[in-house]
Amino acid sequence: QAVFTFALKSISLLWLPVGINYLKGGTPPTQKTLEDIARGIREREYEKIVVMVGAGISTPSGIPDFRSPGSGLYDNLQQYNLPYAEAIFDISYFQHNPNPFFALAKELYPGNYRPNVAHYFVRLLHDKGQLLKLYTQNIDGLERMAGIPPRKLVEAHGTFSTATCTVCRKEYPGEELRPGIMAGTVPKCSTCKGVIKPDIIFFGEELPLQFFSYLTDFPVADLLIVMGTALEVEPFASLAYAVRNSVPRLLINRDLVGPFASRSPRHNDVIQLGDIVDGVRRLVDAMDCKEELDSLMTNSNQKL
Known part of the structure; x- marks a missing residue:
């Protein structure tokens, strides 16, 4: 298969002028909240959602951390x-x-493992027709098991x-x-x-061609959700900068990472720190989709 090497450095500069006109005059926009994001999803204000995930969404499924002494x-x-x-x-x-x-x-x-609520939340977005693409660093296959079709999935580190x-x-x-x-x-x-x-994809190998769909996905995204990643491994990490400045970004994570750790966050950045499952549950509850997600998980797990 065709592969390319590419460096994502300061990619957000391509869209720097977007969404910051208020700096030239006028009232700064109000900081968005988790409830604002939930309402936007529920009311279909966001219909081209890009999701980025890392290992943190799979640890609740019991995936071991091979880096941790004692495991x-x-x-x-x-x-x-x-x-x-x-x-x-x-x-x-x-x-x-x-x-x-x-x-x-x-x-x-x-x-060997089963998807958890974080995986099924992304599946729910797909079922609602609002998922543009899921970009994952994980190689555990839990996104596929949750029912996210390959055409909606970019396995940045392989499969x-x-x-x-x-x-x-x-x-x-x-x-x-x-x-x-x-x-x-x-x-x-x-x-x-x-x-x-x-x-x-090993260190020293080139990225799969599918990774470069970010060139068309991120410029048209209307919401970016980042979950369970330290945003340390390039070029995946730089994708968090690739949406337009006017696009809200939601972080559900244990720690502040990447652009969310900036001293000057965007007004439309929303941060939900703590346990991943709890954070996803809070978002789903605010979307009024708890029963829908629970039903999806029950029906899907019965088929596994």
């Missing part, structure tokens, strides 16, 4: 003597020793749903690798016996 997964990986935790996603290290990655893959492979031989580039369905990975073996190509790697 079972971290301890299991120590037998491989990783030079540093992130080496598990370094393509050069993978080519030298793929075993640590496949130990992690065994834990994270889609089907387990497909895989490719690292030698001859033969492509495989991700599910074909599952039995071997669950058995603790490294999958090998049936054609050349090379190692088959799930299409996860």
Whole structure:
């Protein structure tokens, strides 16, 4: 598949003049609230919503944090003597020793965990016809399991749903690798016996073509929701700057991150700090959609 490398630096400068005319005179607009955002969604003021998510939305589902000493997964990986935790996603290290990655893959492979309220909230936006696109840093597949269709999903760091031989580039369905990975073996190509790697984007690899749909998605978005991400890994992190200045941005997160940590936040930035699930629930309650979301979760979980 076609891939490109690209740097997102100061991308918000492309839209800097938008939405700041009040600085030239007039009354500054009133700071928006969570209730304002909820009302805008409920009344369909926002119909092209872009959502950005990271690992924080999946920890309530029980996804282990491989970076945290004391977690079972971290301890299991120590037998491989990783030079540093992130080496598990370094393509050069993978080519030298793929075993640590496949130990992690065994834990994270889609089907081991279930989506939670944060995933289903995004699915609810899709069902209402208001989701333009979901951009995720996660590789756990929970967005797909929640019923968000691939055309509405940008898996910025790759996916387990497909895989490719690292030698001859033969492509495989991700599910074909599952039995071997669950058995603790490294999958090998049936054609050349090379190692088959799930299409996860490693450090040192180029981004998938689908990532660049941001060039058309973000300029037309009318609401940006950011959940469960530290906004530290580029170029994903810079996407938070890519909506027009007039577009509201909602952060539901444990900590202040990225543009939301600025000393001069936009008047239409809304911040809901604390537990992700609690924050999503507060938004959904304010939208008067609690029963609708609960019904969606119940019906979807019965099918998993």
